[in-house]
Amino acid sequence: MTTQTPTSAPPVAEPAGRLPLSALLALATAVFITSLTETLPAGLLPAISADLHVSESATGQTVTVYAVGTALTAIPLTAATAGWRRKRLLQSAVAGFAVANTVTALSSDYSLTMFARFVAGVAAGLAWALLAGYARRLAPPHLQGRALAIAMAGIPVALSLGVPAGTFLGTAVGWRTAFLTMTGLTVLLIGWIAAGVPDFPGQRRGARVPMLRSLTVPGVSPVLFVTLVYVLAHTLLYAYIATLLDDLGQGGATDLVLLVFGAACLLSIWVVGTYISRRLRGLTVLSVLLIAAGAALFAVPAEQPALVYAAATLWGLGWGGVPTLLQTAVGNAGGDQADGAQAMLVTLWNVAMAGGGVAGGILLDTLGAVSLPRGLLLLLVPVLVTVVAARTHGFPAARRGGA
Structure with missing residues (x-):
């Protein structure tokens, strides 16, 4: 997740109609590495667990501790x-990923x-x-909106291609090779940034993001x-998807299932980007219903590949646009306090990831893998109720301000 902080220098004015594509693609690669480092263990959970001689629920905490590292240190650092x-x-920051993934x-x-996963966070x-x-x-x-879209393209690419490719590589030649490959890509990126990304000064002294004040803004x-x-709810299932697929008889197809999920996420991002300025509320409700439908199929204890792939498709269609929907909603609601609201959103996002990893591990150990999609379904109830209830502020029925 991203948050936007004020800066002292104005944007660099490129010639009209032109974008520094090489620099923006370098930023997109940084986003890709960040997203893939975060999510890669989900597809390699059984192999990592066996190699480290711990349970799969304990291995799932590698996702949790990553999120804790981000949540605890993002704002103060x-x-x-x-x-x-x-x-x-x-x-x-990029060098931090190289060190953490190597360790x-x-x-x-x-x-x-x-500890290495905490450093990565x-x-x-x-x-x-x-x-x-x-990017802006x-x-x-x-052209700042287009520049941001190019830079943030690393997120869907990581979901749709990076995680399945990493899972396939880890299955074929070992999970350690997948992480070392990430290190090699990161080292190349450091050189790319040095050669092709312009430099900018930092913020002026005293610049602050008024987070707590944003909580008083309606919506x-x-x-x-x-x-x-x-x-x-999402992390509850995603952190242990490989274990659930094993339980459903599809453990050997984890990379393909994640590829289907990622491709559906890409389609979701395109749809949300097209209609969000006019249909934010409707798209948010639809995303909850799609994920609920996918979770319901995952909860069916039948070893049917068609049900698994249908569930992954519905899940991806619902989830892909969620970061955009929530960032837009909090930005619109925040108004003059949008920076503080965005910072709070990023922090809570990572707190929720950490909580999802812990809660998922507890469910896995006590009730088994089938309890994960059922837990997700239960958590979606207050989400849907809140979105429907917040029709005046937060998720308004009519558009309030620009997306």
Whole structure:
């Protein structure tokens, strides 16, 4: 997730109609690495668990501790590094991924692996707070939206191609190779940033994001509540999807199932991007219903491949546009306090990821894998009720402001 922070320097004015494509693709690659580092363990859970000699629920906490690292350090580290040159800060964050993924690949100790994942989460917190603003500053004002779209394309690419490819690679030659491959890509990216991404000054001294004040704005609290519970529900299932697929007799097809999920996410992102300015409320309700339908199919204890792929498709169609929907909703509701609201959303997003990893592990150990989609269904009830109830502020029936 990203949050936007104020900066002291205006955007760099490129010639009309032109974007610095190489620099934006470098940022998109950074987003790809951040997203893939976060989600890759979900597709390799059984292999990592066997190699580290811990249970799959314990291995699932590698997703949790990553989110904890981001949630605990994103805001204080972003404030502490506000005056740094932007390229230096970006390279530092990317280097953090290289170190963390290398240690993860080489570690045979569970505690060391968890520490490495925490470090990766810290690097992610710095990166997410930086990337959106960096992309906008690379473009002239009338092309800033397009620049941000190019940079953020790394998220759906990671979901649709990166996670299935990493899962396939990990299955074929070992999960450690998948993480070392990430390290190699990260090292190449550091050089790309050095050669092809312009530098910018940091924020002026005293610049602050008034987070707590944003909670008093009508509509912000409902969106933040939906974010917390929605992401918790999603992570409950996603962190342990490989284990669930094993239970459903599809353990050997984890990479293909994730590919279907990712492709559906891409379609969802396109639809949401097309209609969000006029249909934010309807799209949010539809996303909840689609994910509920997918979870209901996952909850059927029958070893039927068709049901599994249908469930993954519905899940992806519902989830792909959720980050865009929630960021837009909180930005519209926040108004003058939008920066603080966005910062709160990012923090709660990662708190929910951590909670989902813990709650999913408890359900897995006590009730079995089939309880995961059922738990997701239960959590979607307050999400849907809140979205429907927040028709005046938060998720209004009519458009309020620009998307």
